[in-house]
Amino acid sequence: MDRCAIIGFGMTAIEARKPGSTFADMVWEAVNKALDDAGITIKDVENVITTSNDFFDGRTISCMAVGDASGVREKNCSCTEGDGTFGAFYGLSRILSGAYGTTLVTAHSKGSESVSSLITNAAFDPIYERALGLDAITAAALQANAWMKATGATSEQLAMVSVKNHGNARHNPYAQLPMEITVKDVLESEMIADPLHKLDCSPVSDGACAILIAREGLVKKGRKKPVWIGGVNFCSDAYFLGDRDLAKAPALTKAAQKAYSMAGVANPAKEIQAAEVYDAFTHQELMWIEALGLAEAGQAGADLAKGRFALGGALPVNPSGGLLSGHPVIAAGLYRMAEAVRQLRGEAGAAQVDGAKRVVVQGMNGLCGQSHCVWVLESGK
Amino acid sequence: MAKRVAVVGTGQTFHKSHRPDVNGQELINEAVQRALEDADLTLKDIDAIVIGNMDHFEGINYVDCWSVDGSGGTMKPIIKLTTGGTTGSTLAIGGYHITASGLFDKVLVIGWEKNSESDTTGAITTAFDPVWDRLVFAGAIAALAAEGMAYMTEFGITDRDAARVSVRDRKHACNNPHAQLRKEITIEDVLASPMLSDPVHLLDVCPRTDGACAVIMASEDVAEKICPNPAWIWGTANRHTYTYVGDFKLGEIDSMKYAAAELWKKCGIREPRKEIDVIELYQPYSFAGIIWIEAMGIIPRGKGSEYIWSGATDMGGELPINPSGGVIACNPIGATGLIRCAEACGQIRGKADQRQVPDVKLAVSTGFGGCYWTDILLYGKKKPS
Amino acid sequence: MCADLSGIEPVIYKSGINVPYHWWAGDTASAFLTALRDRQTITAIKCGSCGMVFVPPRKTCPQCFTPNTQWLEVGPLGTVTAFTVARKQLAAIKDTVPVVFALVKLDGASTSMLHKLLLQNPSLAKAGMRVKPRFAQDRTGTILDIQGFEPA
Numbered sequence: 001m002d003r004c005a006i007i008g009f010g011m012t013a014i015e016a017r018k019p020g021s022t023f024a025d026m027v028w029e030a031v032n033k034a035l036d037d038a039g040i041t042i043k044d045v046e047n048v049i050t051t052s053n054d055f056f057d058g059r060t061i062s063c064m065a066v067g068d069a070s071g072v073r074e075k076n077c078s079c080t081e082g083d084g085t086f087g088a089f090y091g092l093s094r095i096l097s098g099a100y101g102t103t104l105v106t107a108h109s110k111g112s113e114s115v116s117s118l119i120t121n122a123a124f125d126p127i128y129e130r131a132l133g134l135d136a137i138t139a140a141a142l143q144a145n146a147w148m149k150a151t152g153a154t155s156e157q158l159a160m161v162s163v164k165n166h167g168n169a170r171h172n173p174y175a176q177l178p179m180e181i182t183v184k185d186v187l188e189s190e191m192i193a194d195p196l197h198k199l200d201c202s203p204v205s206d207g208a209c210a211i212l213i214a215r216e217g218l219v220k221k222g223r224k225k226p227v228w229i230g231g232v233n234f235c236s237d238a239y240f241l242g243d244r245d246l247a248k249a250p251a252l253t254k255a256a257q258k259a260y261s262m263a264g265v266a267n268p269a270k271e272i273q274a275a276e277v278y279d280a281f282t283h284q285e286l287m288w289i290e291a292l293g294l295a296e297a298g299q300a301g302a303d304l305a306k307g308r309f310a311l312g313g314a315l316p317v318n319p320s321g322g323l324l325s326g327h328p329v330i331a332a333g334l335y336r337m338a339e340a341v342r343q344l345r346g347e348a349g350a351a352q353v354d355g356a357k358r359v360v361v362q363g364m365n366g367l368c369g370q371s372h373c374v375w376v377l378e379s380g381k
Numbered sequence: 382m383a384k385r386v387a388v389v390g391t392g393q394t395f396h397k398s399h400r401p402d403v404n405g406q407e408l409i410n411e412a413v414q415r416a417l418e419d420a421d422l423t424l425k426d427i428d429a430i431v432i433g434n435m436d437h438f439e440g441i442n443y444v445d446c447w448s449v450d451g452s453g454g455t456m457k458p459i460i461k462l463t464t465g466g467t468t469g470s471t472l473a474i475g476g477y478h479i480t481a482s483g484l485f486d487k488v489l490v491i492g493w494e495k496n497s498e499s500d501t502t503g504a505i506t507t508a509f510d511p512v513w514d515r516l517v518f519a520g521a522i523a524a525l526a527a528e529g530m531a532y533m534t535e536f537g538i539t540d541r542d543a544a545r546v547s548v549r550d551r552k553h554a555c556n557n558p559h560a561q562l563r564k565e566i567t568i569e570d571v572l573a574s575p576m577l578s579d580p581v582h583l584l585d586v587c588p589r590t591d592g593a594c595a596v597i598m599a600s601e602d603v604a605e606k607i608c609p610n611p612a613w614i615w616g617t618a619n620r621h622t623y624t625y626v627g628d629f630k631l632g633e634i635d636s637m638k639y640a641a642a643e644l645w646k647k648c649g650i651r652e653p654r655k656e657i658d659v660i661e662l663y664q665p666y667s668f669a670g671i672i673w674i675e676a677m678g679i680i681p682r683g684k685g686s687e688y689i690w691s692g693a694t695d696m697g698g699e700l701p702i703n704p705s706g707g708v709i710a711c712n713p714i715g716a717t718g719l720i721r722c723a724e725a726c727g728q729i730r731g732k733a734d735q736r737q738v739p740d741v742k743l744a745v746s747t748g749f750g751g752c753y754w755t756d757i758l759l760y761g762k763k764k765p766s
Numbered sequence: 767m768c769a770d771l772s773g774i775e776p777v778i779y780k781s782g783i784n785v786p787y788h789w790w791a792g793d794t795a796s797a798f799l800t801a802l803r804d805r806q807t808i809t810a811i812k813c814g815s816c817g818m819v820f821v822p823p824r825k826t827c828p829q830c831f832t833p834n835t836q837w838l839e840v841g842p843l844g845t846v847t848a849f850t851v852a853r854k855q856l857a858a859i860k861d862t863v864p865v866v867f868a869l870v871k872l873d874g875a876s877t878s879m880l881h882k883l884l885l886q887n888p889s890l891a892k893a894g895m896r897v898k899p900r901f902a903q904d905r906t907g908t909i910l911d912i913q914g915f916e917p918a
Contacts, residue, residue, distance in 0.1 A: 400790060
């Protein structure tokens with residue numbers, strides 16, 4: 001693969017609601033922060049990928065709402081539907097294809113404007129399943145039970161993910177829910193769907209994120225230290241939950257193996273210094289850690305309890321506070337990439353992971369993490 | 382390293398107004414199976430999948446995930462692209478870049494729609510800005526009619542001139558077994574059909590269709606091993622410029638003008654009318670068949686109608702347009718732009734059967750959608766330099 | 767953000783996507799749904815190539831990518847493979863909570879089917895429990911022709 005790098009990023013603060021901002025306002029803020037971060041202008045951007053979802057936006061052709069704010073006038077552009085990590089992948093491939101030198105990738109979400117339960121219910125098959133009344137949370141709860149039964153992970157271990165991530169968010173000025181909480185707080189919070197308590201679930205959020213990717217020859221245009229793309233891949237599991245072993249995430253493992261192989265990573269648990277993963281629910285962070293090869297199968301809960309994934313631990317996971325501290329769906333994975341860039345530049349302040357040279361990022365689409373996109377980002381070429 | 386990309390196989394359903402016998406995944410599967418057969422590949426050979434439709438036509442969220450039983454995406458990379466009416470052409474452009482990236486050798490591109498499952502106009506209306514446009518503007522026809530009216534006013538053409546375009550495409554469609562409307566019509570039929578929105582009659586506009594299209598793209602490393610005479614993609618361009626209904630210039634389609642000019646420049650096309658052998662134009666209503674070929678640079682502004690009447694764009698003419706019958710004969714929206722790609726590539730590969738234009742060396746396909754947006758692709762028999 | 771707009775009243779504009787849908791179930795799902803409605807039986811379809819027995823039935827095998835060939839009846843007994851007790855009245859949930867959602871692997875099937883458990887005491891739900899379907903009195907050819915699964 002030709003070398004490409006992320007030369008800039010911009011994020012809005014993630015908030016429960018942004019009543020003063022439209023989709024376009026949020027994207028405008030993120031894009032301008034990204035341009036400013038890279039020290040370039042919109043004229044230097046050769047093409048644009050927006051990322052959106054018509055259901056979450058309550059609008060057919062939802063990309064229409066953010067085109068102008070993403071600077072698509074007089075430029076080639078397109079729209080990916082799904083998580084921002086997939087939008088970034090398409091943005092990268094438009095550079096690797098030789099067509100463009102720089103891509104601006106944007107993603108946005110306003111959970112505050114809609115009813116997430118109904119929107120995720122619409123991801124169930126309309127003929128066989130939808131009338132049953134499940135949504136992303138109840139589906140994830142099925143998965144959590146299945147995974148806990150298979151691995152022996154405990155509710156206390158799940159709660160520790162929440163304690164860690166909300167705690168990490170205290171160092172992140174963009175996070176929605178920085179909190180100092182205890183395992184007891186999590187376990188005593190409202191039970192939403194067994195075994196997931198309110199504090200096991202990510203919140204509903206508003207936010208937009210933008211990143212700028214450039215091919216090697218143009219990287220010097222950026223004024224900050226470039227963050228190099230070592231590897232990327234994505235993979236989907238089966239659709240019907242009953243077709244899958246819900247306690248496993250083989251699609252994530254496959255995507256990760258390919259991304260690692262591209263980046264020349266043989267032993268991810270040793271060669272990666274931090275991870276930003278899609279912790280929509282506490283058990284998912286632990287599941288994804290294992291599927292990414294960052295812990296032995298069935299050991300993530302125990303490793304967490306020993307502090308391995310905490311700030312200051314051997315392999316901090318979601319030092320940004322993760323999605324549990326703010327979950328603008330669709331933009332969420334792009335936020336993870338931007339957070340990885342902060343780490344790799346050494347700009348993460350109190351959440352900085354010492355010696356972070358390689359960070360793995362994961363985004364996902366669909367119910368219970370059906371389809372995953374994995375990025376390996378690096379501080380050196 | 383960037384790779385050159387060719388289309389090595391295509392498959393379409395036999396498009397119909399209603400397909401009660403299959404659900405969406407099964408419809409997709411028909412097109413995929415035909416594309417695999419055309420390329421003489423199996424699902425195992427496919428390295429990645431690009432899929433798209435318009436969400437609110439079927440009301441299914443995360444279609445990339447939901448459709449894997451039909452697309453073959455289980456344990457494969459699958460990504461969804463969607464841009465409204467341009468979705469199909471956006472998919473073709475996406476398939477091109479993802480294959481050209483060198484990350485995947487063989488990429489399956491799928492566009493589909495089951496328009497019979499919802500209220501098409503109701504769903505399209507939600508495309509417009511909820512605060513500014515949605516309450517005062519209904520569906521796609523009003524915007525198209527406004528464009529037709531503006532052009533008529535400027536150049537003095539009539540609905541009879543536009544009808545000539547419908548007559549052409551419906552005649553061409555009789556040669557295409559995949560088209561939905563395969564019955565010739567006359568200019569009088571068009572003019573006598575109900576007026577939908579002045580000056581647009583029912584027979585001036587596309588129908589709604591259930592259908593799917595799949596296209597297999599391959600990198601130059603493997604393309605010629607799969608298919609001895611693939612259709613090479615020379616270049617792509619697009620403009621998705623407008624956001625509000627009031628933003629675009631009526632009667633003149635800037636997005637086509639700029640996208641086409643960029644593509645001709647990138648691919649070294651100096652005289653598109655002379656150099657291009659066939660065009661598959663995403664033309665949702667007849668007036669576009671006049672206005673948009675001017676914007677494309679085929680014919681000077683104001684001369685489109687005369688060119689259509691000359692027969693130059695009919696089968697056997699100087700530059701046949703829509704040998705497939707085009708969008709007026711068939712419009713499964715998320716597939717439509719990709720069908721244009723498949724048909725253009727079929728022309729290059731000499732596989733267009735009854736609708737084959739002789740000796741096609743360069744072909745063009747377009748996509749239209751969003752708020753007067755354009756996608757355009759150029760294909761060649763020769764590998765691009 | 768323009769400074770002179772600070773303190774402006776945020777206007778909420780209420781709307782919704784209200785599009786009617788009528789999904790064609792297709793021949794395969796129609797066969798399943800009419801069997802539920804008319805015969806109170808749960809049918810599955812088998813891949814002639816790998817032998818997987820799919821519930822819900824689908825026209826083609828996702829792995830072999832060939833048409834499934836053989837219809838058969840499965841269950842009615844099955845085993846719960848995963849479950850959750852929904853305690854909060856989320857918008858998608860039509861029944862009054864607590865509602866038990868579960869994956870049930872019917873005897874003879876290779877895949878599990880998503881449905882509900884009908885339990886007096888939801889807290890007694892557990893993976894591995896044996897269940898049987900309870901059919902609705904008025905059946906209309908939908909997945910809700912099975913009211914849910916109850917302990918066998």
